[in-house]
Amino acid sequence: DVKVTQSSRYLVKRTGEKVFLECVQDMDHENMFWYRQDPGLGLRLIYFSYDVKMKEKGDIPEGYSVSREKKERFSLILESASTNQTSMYLCASGFHRVIHEAFFGQGTRLTVV
Amino acid sequence: AQKVTQAQTEISVVEKEDVTLDCVYETRDTTYYLFWYKQPPSGELVFLIRRNSFDEQNEISGRYSWNFQKSTSSFNFTITASQVVDSAVYFCALHAGNNRKLIWGLGTSLAVNP
Numbered sequence: 001d002v003k004v005t006q007s008s009r010y011l012v013k014r015t016g017e018k019v020f021l022e023c024v025q026d027m028d029h030e031n032m033f034w035y036r037q038d039p040g041l042g043l044r045l046i047y048f049s050y051d052v053k054m055k056e057k058g059d060i061p062e063g064y065s066v067s068r069e070k071k072e073r074f075s076l077i078l079e080s081a082s083t084n085q086t087s088m089y090l091c092a093s094g095f096h097r098v099i100h101e102a103f104f105g106q107g108t109r110l111t112v113v
Numbered sequence: 114a115q116k117v118t119q120a121q122t123e124i125s126v127v128e129k130e131d132v133t134l135d136c137v138y139e140t141r142d143t144t145y146y147l148f149w150y151k152q153p154p155s156g157e158l159v160f161l162i163r164r165n166s167f168d169e170q171n172e173i174s175g176r177y178s179w180n181f182q183k184s185t186s187s188f189n190f191t192i193t194a195s196q197v198v199d200s201a202v203y204f205c206a207l208h209a210g211n212n213r214k215l216i217w218g219l220g221t222s223l224a225v226n227p
Contacts, residue, residue, distance in 0.1 A: 031213065033214070040219070041219070042204070042217050042218065042219035042220050043204065043217045043220075045214055048213065048214055050213055056213070058214065088156065090156075090158065092158075101148060101160035101163055102160070102215065103160070104150075104157055104158040104159075105157065106155070106156055106157045107156040107157060109156075
């Protein structure tokens, strides 16, 4: 079974803190994605990566950065957390050359206070 | 422009009823893929089906069926004899052309009541 694992299920951070959300996949997928999910807004793509050290901005990259130093790991970084970044964060991975389904992690519910 | 519209925000049914979730998509590409995902209360999105633009055959998997109609740009999802475990948010998504990413609908929240 494909496994996409997010480091934390729930996280509470203070405004201004630097926050790292980690995601690891075990299927050698080229593509990895970070989404945030908010009520009424669906899934919005923050960043994605199609190879090691490669990244592309999604629809809402402001306030976020990412790191992909190894193929299996994709990190989302909130440089200075703000309350409007309180959300559910979902990581996904998938193959690049074959249009296939994306596999999702269990999500991290981040609360910034 | 590429877009996915799920007009139904919330649906509530009683167990054993049939229910159809609508999905309408927009794309100018001739090659594209459509997906349905389920997000149960636990939070993890689960893949249900992928359909490519050249295959208009309807698909049935147990109580689930999908109706793909290019003429109306729709890819609707029907659950027959719904069960409480079907309660979830269901997302329709589109992958088109050389885009590396999925275009998502806003989801339909389905509540199946006993």
